[in-house]
Amino acid sequence: MSELPMTVRVDGLPDRVTIYEVGPRDGLQNEKTVVPVEVKAEFVRRLVAAGLPVVEATSFVHPRWVPQLADAAELMTALGEEGRHLPVLVPNERGLDRALELGLEHVAIFGSATETFATKNLNRTFDEQFAMFEPTVARAREAGMDVRAYVSMCFGDPWEGAVPVDQVVTAGTRLLDLGAGQLSLGDTIGVATAGHVRALVAAFGDAGVGTDRLAMHFHDTYGQALANTFSALQAGITTFDASAGGLGGCPYAKSATGNLATEDLVWMLDGLGIEHGVDLGAVVATSTWMAGHLGRPSPSAVVRALAG
Incomplete structure (x- = not known):
């Protein structure tokens, strides 16, 4: 079997996309096995070396909430100068303080499209979360940092069910x-x-938010992540979050399984002739190596096919 798919272009799709690698943060935060900081640092370095243009390294969240990431400052120090250019998640101003102390350049905040998840994850109401984020974003911008915003529960919430599209647009535009x-x-x-993906992208467009400001973060719980990615490509989205080996989920949402696997995304993009700059073999090798540290096989279909 060939280790690359045949390339067949499809009209109307972007020529190039950016893969935003979230494995070291979103992928590992849920793991029961505590990964040593030196292994995390090697994981990040390998992903950068594989050509991934953005690798989100960790989160400055309170260790009580995500024990796996309690070593965030130690990790970023170990990564040295290279680490300064990698994004980290900061839940609030205290997290931002730690990122500023280390001279980091890129931070992300994490909001919710629903009231229940905002309450459970952020200990804030839907409206209160924006007041909490306001000083964090303002100070980060004043310091010359680039700020990304995540919105969770954009398509469904385990407590509230289906989430109205206009509610997601409201949350997203307020963060922007x-x-x-x-x-x-x-x-x-x-x-x-x-x-649903097409409808949400179109609704943001109607609200004046172009596809150049949007990224998609899909989970493969029901096997829909690649179908949703293709739909988003058709809608003009050019940034996709993915996790090496399909690691991750959400520690606050029990029904959330793994992220879209970076390897599965790369395989599809290669087949479509869409540029991304990532070495598939290097990412597969990295995910196989990390699966060894976690003591279980990678959930990624492409990793299983190529590494098996």
Whole structure:
């Protein structure tokens, strides 16, 4: 079997996309096995060496909430100068303080499209979350940092069910209005389908938010992540979050399984002739190596096919 798919272009799709690698942060945050900081640092370095243009390294969240990432400052120090250019998640101003102390250049905040998840994850109401984020974003921007905003539960919420499209647009535009440069729309429990994706992108367009400011963050809970990615490509989206080996989920949403695997995304993009700059073999090798540290095989179909 060939280790690359045949390339067949499809009219109307972007020529190039950016893969935003979230494995070291979103992928590992949910793992029960505590990964040593030196292994995390090697994981990040390998992903950067594989050509991934953006690798989100960690989160400055309180260790009580995500024990796996309690070593965030140690990790970023170990990564040295290279680490300064990698994004980190900051849940609030205290997290931002730690990122500023280390001289980091890119941060992300994590909001919710629903009231229930905002309450459970952020200990804030839907409206209160924006007041919490406002000083964090303002200070980050004043310091010359680039700010990304995640919105979770964009397609469905395990407590509230289907989430109205206009509610997601309201949450997203409020985060952009605070000063975020890019908005990542998260299918936190993996319930999105292709038509829903198109409708949400179109609704943001109607609200004046172009596809150049949007990214998609799909989970493969129901096996829809690649179908949803193709739909988003058709809608003009050019940034996609993915996790090496399909690691990750959400520690606050029990029904959320793994992220879209970076390897599965790369395989599809290669088949479509869409440029991305990532070495598929290097990412497969990295995911196989990390699966060894975690003591279980990678959930990625492409990793299983190529590494098996």
